[in-house]
Amino acid sequence: MSSPDPRSLLDKVWDAHSVRELANGQTQLLIGLHLIHEVTSPQAFQMLREMGRKVRFPGRTFATVDHIIPTDSQVRPLSDSLAEDMLRELERNCREHGITLFDPASGKQGIVHVIGPELGLTLPGMTIACGDSHTSTHGAFGAIAFGIGTSQVRDVLATQCLLLARPKVRRIEVTGKLGGGVYAKDVILHIIRTLGVKGGIGYAYEYAGPAIEAMSMEERLTVCNMSIEGGARAGYVNPDEVTFDYLRGRPYAPQGEAFERAIAWWRAIASGPAARYADRVEIPGGEIQPTVTWGINPGQACGVAEPLPRASEVPDDERPGLAEALAFMRLRPGEPVAGTRIDVAFIGSCTNGRISDLREAARVAQRGHVAPHVRALVVPGSQEVARQAEAEGLDAVFRDAGFEWREAGCSMCLAMNPDKLVGDQICASSSNRNFKGRQGSPTGRTLLMSPAMVAAAALRGAVTDVRELI
Amino acid sequence: MAAELDTRVLRVAGRACPLRGDDIDTDRIIPARYLRCVTFEGLGEYAFEDDRAQAKGDHALDQERYAGAAILVVGRNFGCGSSREHAPQALMRRGFRAFVGGSFAEIFFGNCVALGLPCVTLATADLAKLFDSVELDPTQEVVVDLESLSVTSRAGRFAAGLPEGARSQLVEGSWNATAVLLEAGEAIERTARTLPYVAGF
Numbered sequence: 234m235s236s237p238d239p240r241s242l243l244d245k246v247w248d249a250h251s252v253r254e255l256a257n258g259q260t261q262l263l264i265g266l267h268l269i270h271e272v273t274s275p276q277a278f279q280m281l282r283e284m285g286r287k288v289r290f291p292g293r294t295f296a297t298v299d300h301i302i303p304t305d306s307q308v309r310p311l312s313d314s315l316a317e318d319m320l321r322e323l324e325r326n327c328r329e330h331g332i333t334l335f336d337p338a339s340g341k342q343g344i345v346h347v348i349g350p351e352l353g354l355t356l357p358g359m360t361i362a363c364g365d366s367h368t369s370t371h372g373a374f375g376a377i378a379f380g381i382g383t384s385q386v387r388d389v390l391a392t393q394c395l396l397l398a399r400p401k402v403r404r405i406e407v408t409g410k411l412g413g414g415v416y417a418k419d420v421i422l423h424i425i426r427t428l429g430v431k432g433g434i435g436y437a438y439e440y441a442g443p444a445i446e447a448m449s450m451e452e453r454l455t456v457c458n459m460s461i462e463g464g465a466r467a468g469y470v471n472p473d474e475v476t477f478d479y480l481r482g483r484p485y486a487p488q489g490e491a492f493e494r495a496i497a498w499w500r501a502i503a504s505g506p507a508a509r510y511a512d513r514v515e516i517p518g519g520e521i522q523p524t525v526t527w528g529i530n531p532g533q534a535c536g537v538a539e540p541l542p543r544a545s546e547v548p549d550d551e552r553p554g555l556a557e558a559l560a561f562m563r564l565r566p567g568e569p570v571a572g573t574r575i576d577v578a579f580i581g582s583c584t585n586g587r588i589s590d591l592r593e594a595a596r597v598a599q600r601g602h603v604a605p606h607v608r609a610l611v612v613p614g615s616q617e618v619a620r621q622a623e624a625e626g627l628d629a630v631f632r633d634a635g636f637e638w639r640e641a642g643c644s645m646c647l648a649m650n651p652d653k654l655v656g657d658q659i660c661a662s663s664s665n666r667n668f669k670g671r672q673g674s675p676t677g678r679t680l681l682m683s684p685a686m687v688a689a690a691a692l693r694g695a696v697t698d699v700r701e702l703i
Numbered sequence: 704m705a706a707e708l709d710t711r712v713l714r715v716a717g718r719a720c721p722l723r724g725d726d727i728d729t730d731r732i733i734p735a736r737y738l739r740c741v742t743f744e745g746l747g748e749y750a751f752e753d754d755r756a757q758a759k760g761d762h763a764l765d766q767e768r769y770a771g772a773a774i775l776v777v778g779r780n781f782g783c784g785s786s787r788e789h790a791p792q793a794l795m796r797r798g799f800r801a802f803v804g805g806s807f808a809e810i811f812f813g814n815c816v817a818l819g820l821p822c823v824t825l826a827t828a829d830l831a832k833l834f835d836s837v838e839l840d841p842t843q844e845v846v847v848d849l850e851s852l853s854v855t856s857r858a859g860r861f862a863a864g865l866p867e868g869a870r871s872q873l874v875e876g877s878w879n880a881t882a883v884l885l886e887a888g889e890a891i892e893r894t895a896r897t898l899p900y901v902a903g904f
Contacts, residue, residue: 252887252894259868261887263894265901273787275741284881289891293901301739315739322741356900366786366810382788382814383743385880392884393891397813398868430726431780434806464780466809491904498899530726530783554725647785649735668730668784675734675753 237507241402242358242471243437245502246377250360252394259396265359266293266376267389268345269332271323272300272649273364277386278326288330290393295354296327297335299344300649304612304639307337313651330390343615343641346370346583350454351617353483357472357499362389367583367665369460372469373453374476375503377437379467400466401435401511406442409518414700416593417452418585418663418683420444422524422534424456424516425463430532433465436511439504440470444518450479451589458584459665462531471503523699525570526667526681528558533667534681537571537698561669562659562678570680571696577660578609578691579672580636580684582646585663586614588621590684594663595630597688597702603635604694610637610652612644636691648673661690710876712819712849715801717773719837719845719856722763727777728784729811733793735785746789747796764797768841776833776845777804781822782811791815801847803854803863805830816869819878823847824864825854832858849874 240248252261267290269277274296281288288294301316311317320336327334335341335348342348346367349355357375361368366380381395388395405428407420425432438460445453453470460468470476477496480486487495522536533555535541541559543566544552559566564573580586580594591613603609611631613619619641622628628638645652646664653673654660660672660679667679680696689699737749755762763769775794781804782790791814794802802815802822812822825833836858837845846855847863849870854863865873872878884891895901 249898250894252890255868255883257868257871259872261884263891263898265898272738276743276788279742290895319739319741359900364786364788366784368786380786380810382786382791382810382817384788384817385813388817388880388884391881392887393895394884394887396868396872396880396883398866430783431806434780434809461784461810464783464808487900487904495899495904498904530728532726550725553723557724647730647735649738666728666730666784668728670734670753671730673735675756 238505239507239509241439241504241508241510242375242469242502243377243400243402243439246358246360247399259398261394262360262397264362264389264393264395266354266361268349268361268363269294269296269386270300270345270365271298271319273383274326274386275319275322276383277390280387281390284391286391288332288390291331293393294332295335296323296332297342297345297348298323300643300647302642303650304642304644304652307640316650340616343617344583344586344643346458347586347614347618350374350450351615353480353486356480356486357476358502362395366461367458369466369468370454370458370583372457372460372467373450375469375472375499377467377469380461400437402439403436403512403514404439404441404510405514405516407440407444407516407518408442409444411444411518411521414523414685414703415521416683416685417448417455419521419524421456421459422526422531422681423521425459425532426524426534427516428463428514430462430530431464433460433463436465438463438465438468440468445470446473449589450475451587454587455584459531462665472499523683523686525686525696527562527564527570529561529667529669531665531667531681533558535570537696538569540567540569541565543567571698573659573680573696575607575661575690575695576658577654578607578687579645579660579662579664580610580687581612581614581644582664583614584665585684586612586618588618590663591618591622591627594684594688595627597685597692597699598634598636599630600702601634601692603691607691607694609635609691610639610645612639613641615641645672647671661687661696663687710819710878712821712873712878714846714848715773715821716844716846717800718771718841719774719776720763720769720772721776721834721837723778723834725778726780726783729782729787729790730784732782732790733787738787738789743789743792746793750793750797771798773798773800774845774847775799775802776837777802779805781807783808786810788814791818791820795820803833803847816872816878817880819873821847821849821865821873823854825861829861833861
């Protein structure tokens, strides 16, 4: 019998997609799925045109419109003329190169990281690239997926390849069982808080352990989505029955007997028991609390009832960052984030805009009404999520509770459309970044948390431990 | 043979601008409202726009003494967050040709390589000395040398870090990866055909 394979999933996928190794140690890596959107692709198509080249694998390239699209109405022409121009540019590029575009009229439009999985485009063992840092989301299926810039979008369009150095792998085992009212979002915020926002530089994160294995696909997507916020360009979960059950019958997934053959390959691509890792970390799942960010990067987070750190409690080199964050957020050290009055509540994004997120938020929303001083929005991650939610009556639950029910898009996660904070408003948000100015106002403030926690904050008008409401 | 543009990046020399702070994200480097465009032209003037407005003229990019700097000295995890190439594009169009810092977020780093902009790292103590030196004497010339992998200033000559793959791309002038990737020719299609999800399960 041959000796057990010491390779992780990352190593196996990397080896399978290596076109060649360069003398400088870089790999020319084949990209199995290229996802594009309206914001980071137009310059790449222009460069392609200037080189006189065509898209090398148009059948492995898929497009949608998500970042700039208005969420009040998607009727064409879009009310925002610049958004309309950018969508037309994408339409022109897709037409010219024979690329499938999921536009609003297709019924399949949505945030690129929501529609890839729901259409079955995202499969285990793939390499996936997209001009968006949250491409790490797709790793939930056991794919190696990462964000790229526009020049690299050009490279993939022209050659279906990227020039990359192989990352190291850190296995993160979340042990035990999560408590009630603790969600995938809390798990990843807790991991980032523990390992830091720079901790993942040079690594891909392999998430494992009982608490991860117990998660649904949608929860795993939330975890992998924020790998990049921990500095890891890619994050993944080894494929298992949960993965296969999710994929069975999806439009672009293999069908019938081919699906069963695919499962055999997907199982073989997973990290085996003899896999070697550059690093291993264990996170006790039972200790994770509903977690909220209080600062200006996603690692500045704590349990909802925990006091915010004082300068004396953090290492010297973190003090300037702590002082800057607390000054910007106007929060006090030593006091808990619970009770912080909010102005806006945002439920949506590629992190938490899927149907299970909306179900959890609705479960909380039905217990009351949005506080009078709060503007609350629910933005489904895709048209499919919206249809499903409407079929379940979730839109009515939200509307009755005083939330706005919007159309699919990235919306207030990055505020490239009209959904923006105003002035120094503070927003309870189910999105992924609390950077200064991220939600569209230079002085706007963001508190990241799970969708259920956002719903609780919307009802009470202040940050609330969701466990008090469910 | 027609004379080809020399794309090799062997060294970057010039004045430096110190931008202190860790975890400076690309939303701060270029706010998302400036991504509503189909070209990168004109982005330079908006680099760090919101930070500069809040600093009311005190931001390093607005200080006269650092005007014309070619090298941006930064902290750790510079360029984290969004993959927007608009961030290095904006800094490049503002005149920066190299970055020296504690560490760089990977997507930002890759975007810089694709534009021929080196991001080199220094040890913590060396970086602190470089910051101090540049603040004390902004007129001095700082040299980022990719052949000897060093950063030289009045503070001394420090060993710099840069992964070999990126270093060789810059030094050999092959940082525009498309040409290199095309050299693989049909091997690209051959590799694709070995993948069951491409060839059919």
